[in-house]
Amino acid sequence: MARVTIKDIALAANVSPMTVSNVINARASKASPETIERINEAIRTLGYQPNLSARALASNASRLIGVVVPFTEDQNQLLLDNPFYAEVVSGIESALRARGYFMMLSGLGETSNEVDALAQWNVDALIAIGIYREGLFERLRKRHLPTLLVDSYLTDDHVHHLRVADDQAARRATEHLIAHGHRRIALVTGAVRDGGVIEQRLAGYRLALDAAGIAFDPDLVLAGSVTFDWGIDAADQLVARRATAAFCTADLIAAGVLTGLHQRNIDIPGDVSVLGFDNLPVSRMVYPALSTVDQTILAKGKLAGDIVLDMLEGRKPPRETLLDARIIERQSVGPVPK
Amino acid sequence: MARVTIKDIALAANVSPMTVSNVINARASKASPETIERINEAIRTLGYQPNLSARALASNASRLIGVVVPFTEDQNQLLLDNPFYAEVVSGIESALRARGYFMMLSGLGETSNEVDALAQWNVDALIAIGIYREGLFERLRKRHLPTLLVDSYLTDDHVHHLRVADDQAARRATEHLIAHGHRRIALVTGAVRDGGVIEQRLAGYRLALDAAGIAFDPDLVLAGSVTFDWGIDAADQLVARRATAAFCTADLIAAGVLTGLHQRNIDIPGDVSVLGFDNLPVSRMVYPALSTVDQTILAKGKLAGDIVLDMLEGRKPPRETLLDARIIERQSVGPVPK
DNA sequence: CTGAAAGCGCTTACAG
DNA sequence: CTGAAAGCGCTTACAG
Incomplete structure (x- = not known):
């Protein structure tokens, strides 16, 4: 047979x-x-x-979309440490599948050449999530592949962008805390990098402070990594610096802050208010349930898929697509303690 | 050029x-x-x-491994609702990448034919996670593809298996609760299905009960779905049925139980002990931190990748690989209240 | 140690 | 509306 x-x-x-x-x-x-x-x-x-290999070979089009997610060299897997990626990828996959395309998923290290690997399969286009390193970016631009960058501020004429309006979202988040009477508001975040998303959120945070006439205090910016463990550590400094509220630029960090605060028997939101970012499923699971900034991750993933296919099918989507974010109020933010 | x-x-x-x-x-x-x-x-x-398409066509081998993850028809995406899948997939991806293979990931619905899609790309082998439906299984077996089933008890001569020793793990978990003096121990779980994993865990739970001379009470088996929301609902019944401990067959469910219990001002573990299963990252993030059964998901994913490649490379791995699970003690289990 | 030829399963101009 | 021929970029026996 x-x-x-x-x-x-x-x-x-x-x-x-x-x-x-x-x-x-x-x-x-x-x-x-x-x-x-x-x-x-x-x-x-x-x-x-x-036989799709044969078709791809003959037609020079594969209906294959490469999706790259960064991973760090020390822990050699993707998706894992941040459910955010899982959700975006999930959204992308369903958008592609709905339109008859396939997804080729790969982790992307600092030095290695997974992009080459994808290129060898003749992917029709690339979706790169959270790429900020210039080196990687250079590698991407060398191939003249249609490319969509999700959550990146690196600019290039040949590339499309999809992201939330990070500065605005961060500004609104900070204002939300200010509206509850807080003035010593810490920003707990991952590393601030050029071309990264956090830079923008920091800017939004400062804008809100300025508008409210609150002096910016660099000591209140706690930059570490986008991890639960960093959140636990940051809780210490929150207390040491007498912050009454923390705006965390990721739910994962916020979850850690909650845990760190519990360990010190600090009441949330009685003593300290905590606001997250992402609206990951985990934000409902922590205690108290986390107030956060919803960036509709799944929808974002689907949109990423659709934008890329629109590009391929000649429908010329805008070079830059900005998503709106809104605040989800749950139990972790309250009025400033007297 | x-x-x-x-x-x-x-x-x-x-x-x-x-x-x-x-x-x-x-x-x-x-x-x-x-x-x-x-x-x-x-x-x-x-x-x-x-050009890997050309190579695949000429050599009749693609170095492509298909990975299918079930999704339900109503919510058309994968990975999302259970981080478990994300972590397994992550493990698989890194194992494959390390050995020069590629992963083609697809959701798998009840009626649709994603397996056909993968077959069209001439994947060398298939890894299917959590497949229990006979129909799907039939579809898989029709292709004579080398197949590894993760977490499935459907049997077939042509298929390899990887799973934890579910009955044993569940038995040990239940014994852990019994050792803390509990006798009214609820089993909070997803739907019990033929060929599914939960059936086995139920069996292990009963074995432990028997061995301790505790009569099995069907009212204490709360079967719903593997979701956070089901956990919240189950908390009600836990209270109504005067259980002093809950063994949840997934951390996601356990997280919901915790939240539901908090809503009723029930102290954990003072009033009710809660034990999870999986050791997902989220189990550290909830409050109190969840005691759970570690099934080393990431390692499991890697192993899945390695087994499949061993099959392809003629190293004849055993038809069935059983993983051990151990209990991780955190803060959600305590002595039975007097 | 190296090569000429055929073929994998499709699609793409080009004809008619 | 339909077909014969060439070609996509590789690999695989088979020779020498």
Whole structure:
């Protein structure tokens, strides 16, 4: 039982292989209704499955989209430490699947060449999530692949962008805390990097402070990494610096802050208010339930998929797509203690 | 700048394309050191990248592994609702990448034919996670693809298995609760299905009860779904049925139970003890930190990748691989209240 | 140690 | 509306 090919179908339906190809690819008006019916019948009875490698080779288009997610060298896996990635990827996958494309997912290290690997499969386009390192970016731009950068501020004429309006979102978040009477508001965050998302959020935070006439205190910016453990550590400094509220630029960090605060028997939000960012599922699971900035991650992923396919199908989506974020009020933010 | 092919290399190095092919594929002893050096030089300067579609077509092997994760029809995305999948997939991806294979990831619905899609790409093998439905299984077995089932008890001669020793793990978990003096121990779980993992855990739970001389009470088995929300609801019944401890067959459920209990001002573990299963990252983030059964998910994913590649490379791994699970003690389990 | 030839399963101009 | 031919970029026996 060798693989059934287009030739077998052609034989069975009494046409040439090329007519079969035309019918399969729905190039209408290229075959009579009867021919089409005969061919489809043959496809059904013989159980024909197109060979996509062959198609990709011949047509120079693969219907394959490469998705790269950064990972750090020391922990060699992706998705894991931040559920954010899982959710974006999930959104992308469903958007692609809905439109008949396939996803090739790869982690992307600092030095290695996973992008090359994807290129070898002739992916039609690339979606890169959270790329900020210039080096990687250079590597990406060398291939003239249609590329969508999610959550990156690196600029280039040949690249499309999708992100939330980070400065605005951070500004609103900070204002939310100010509206509850807080003035000593810490920003707990990952590393601030050029071209990264956190830089923008820091700017939004400062804008809100300025507008409220609160002096910016660099000691209140606690930059570490986007991890639960960093949040636990940051709780110490929060207390030491007498902050009454913490705006965390990731729910993962916020969850850590909550845990760190519990360990010191500090009441949330009685003593300290905590606001997150992302609205990950985990934000509902912690105690107290975390107030956070919703960035509709899943929708973002789907949109990423759709934008990239629009690019491929010549629908010229805008170079930059900005998503709105809104605050979800739960139990972790309250009025400033007297 | 057309694509540089094997021919270009051959031309530049003054050999035939087939020698280039031999060198690229490291078929040793097939070329003199000088030839090899000349070819590699040409590859470097011309920036040659093999076309994997062409290779797959010609060699009838793709180095592509299909990974399918079930999703439910109503919510059309994968990974999302259970971080467990994200972590397994992450493990698989890194194992495959380390050995030069690629992962093709797809959601798998009840009725749809994503497996067909993967087959069209000529994946060399399939890893299916959490497949229990007979229908799907039939579809899988029809293709004579090497297949590894993760967390499934469906049996078939042509399939390999990887899972934790669920009955044993559940038994030990229940015994852990019994050792703390509990006798009214609820089992909070997803739907119990033939060929599913939960069936086995239920069996282990009963074994532990029997061994301790505790009568099995069907009212104490709370079966819903593997979700946070189900956990919240289950908390009500826990109270109504006067359970002093809950063994949850997933951390996600346990997180919900914690939240539901908090809403009723029930102290954990003072009034009710809660034990989870999985040791997801979230189990550290909830309050109190969740005692749980560690099933080393990431390692499991890596192992899944390695087993499948061993199969492909003719190393004949055992048909069934069983993982051990151990209990991680944190703060959610305590002595039975007097 | 190296090569000429055929073929993997498709699609793409080009004809008719 | 349909077909014969060439080609996509590789690999695989088979020779020498």
